[in-house]
Amino acid sequence: MKVLTQSLILAALPTVAMSDYIGLYFEYEDAGNDLWTLSLYAEFTDSNDQLNAVFGDAQSSLYIRSEHGFYQNPFGGPTSISINPALIPLFPSLEYDSWVTIGSENQVDNAMLDIGIDWTEFENGGNIETDNGVWFATPNDIQVMAGDDLRVLIGQFTTYGWDSQISGSLNLQGKKGDFQTFVARDQYFGWVPAPGTIVLLGIAGFFHERRR
Secondary structure, X not given: OOEEXXXXXXXXXXXXHHOOEEEEEEEEEEEEOOEEEEEEEEEEOOOXXXXXXXXXXXXXXXXXXXXXXXXXXXXXXXXXXXXXXXXXOOOHHHHHOXXXXXXOOOOOOOOOEEEOOOOHHHHOOOOEEEOOEEEEOOOOOHHHEOOOOOEEEEEEEEEEOOXXXXXXXXXXXXXXOOOOEEEEEEEEEEEEEEOOEEEEEOOXXXXXXXXX
């Protein structure tokens, strides 16, 4: 299977340069059977950096959309907590289920929680939309760490057809290597396949830091 990768460095506000969060990163894979899977990450500069939460609120809503809908496996669920790796050899297409996460690809040692998000539309192949919801893990959970590859998985999204556009806007909260809390709002990504080319669109959002 061919895997395409791309870094999206979100741009030019001075406060961004001071932080160890640098943007979004994706891997896009041909999963076969006309399914295409996008794995979305937050990218950092230090292995001790953390991604603690992905959220939408009244100031900045969260959405993740696919032009042709998202693939949902009957043995999966809306978050990685639902993915039982023991079932994948029996039901191989479960590997490409669509879900969100903080760092973990399945339920093993996964302490992620979510609050306030109605997953009904997403589980029926539709979009994720919230202005009052979050998925998160605590700073004590190892899955929040950037680690040696300097990134934390945010979600896996499988859609139908190479030409299906995937786009979204996320708000992120985490900690820098010196344990200062940061918030990055309106982190936009857009995957737009076109004949003979692939375009990744990115628009920088509002970013600020909070000390705790």
